[in-house]
Amino acid sequence: MSGAIPPAQPPPDPPHPWVHPLSLWQWRHNPLRRSTDRLQGWIALALLLLVPFLGMVAMFTIGDAAYRHYVTTAANQRQTRHLTTGVLTHDAPRHPEPGSAEARKTRYPATVRFTDQQGRTRTARTDVLPGLSVNSEVDVWVDADGSLTEPPLAAEQIRSRTMGWAILAFLAVAMAGGAVYGTAAHVLHRRNMTEWESQWAETEPRWTTSP
Numbered sequence: 001m002s003g004a005i006p007p008a009q010p011p012p013d014p015p016h017p018w019v020h021p022l023s024l025w026q027w028r029h030n031p032l033r034r035s036t037d038r039l040q041g042w043i044a045l046a047l048l049l050l051v052p053f054l055g056m057v058a059m060f061t062i063g064d065a066a067y068r069h070y071v072t073t074a075a076n077q078r079q080t081r082h083l084t085t086g087v088l089t090h091d092a093p094r095h096p097e098p099g100s101a102e103a104r105k106t107r108y109p110a111t112v113r114f115t116d117q118q119g120r121t122r123t124a125r126t127d128v129l130p131g132l133s134v135n136s137e138v139d140v141w142v143d144a145d146g147s148l149t150e151p152p153l154a155a156e157q158i159r160s161r162t163m164g165w166a167i168l169a170f171l172a173v174a175m176a177g178g179a180v181y182g183t184a185a186h187v188l189h190r191r192n193m194t195e196w197e198s199q200w201a202e203t204e205p206r207w208t209t210s211p
Contacts, residue, residue, distance in 0.1 A: 036188040043184050051177035055170040063166030070158040077152035086112030086140040086148075088132055089123065095130035106130055112138060116146035124148045 092110045095103035107127035115121055126148050128138050143149040153161075 034192060036192055040185055040188050044181060047177045047181050051174055055173040058169040058173045059166045062169035063162050066165035067158065067162040070153055070161055074153035074158060080144045081141050081149055081152055082117060083139055084114050084142055086114040086126065086138050088134050088136045089113055091134050092128050092130055092132040098131060103130055112140060114140055114142065116142050118146065120146065122146055
């Protein structure tokens with residue numbers, strides 16, 4: 001009694017085309033190992049060695065550039081901004097819980113009167129402590145245009161922003177390395193499937209059903 005030959009299946013692949021970079025499957029002696037498997041293993045090894053190195057280079061390069069930028073920005077801010085005294089033109093709102101920890105952190109917008117670098121009297125709104133009465137004095141920073149602004153960048157702000165850019169640079173390199181490996185694994189997997197289909201097209205005509 002003859003029966004139909006079951007449809008052919010491609011040879012087994014690794015558990016998933018995106019195998020873990022530390023896997024040694026690609027280098028073990030195995031009759032099913034293909035040249036693409038070895039190539040994928042070398043790509044994984046190369047990225048495993050290059051990504052941390054390039055990440056550190058990017059981290060120090062971007063970090064140094066960011067540090068220089070923020071130091072220059074802070075110096076420019078110190079030259080163009082000055083600290084002056086503002087006087088409240090009305091009472092600031094009171095906090096519902098005076099003296100509490102939340103009240104010490106809360107700020108309310110209030111209008112203040114101050115003198116800019118050209119000697120002109122101006123008014124603007126800024127955030128002040130709750131409960132301040134009219135004519136209370138507060139420190140405000142004024143830029144070259146006479147507008148209220150933030151104080152110049154402090155050393156701690158420069159360090160934190162620099163570290164932020166350095167970490168982002170390292171993560172960008174790591175993500176790029178992961179994307180390169182994923183793309184290479186996908187392309188090699190597609191190539192494996194194409195080669196298998198080509199070899200099966202040559203083999204299939206030689207298959208016959210049993211009598």
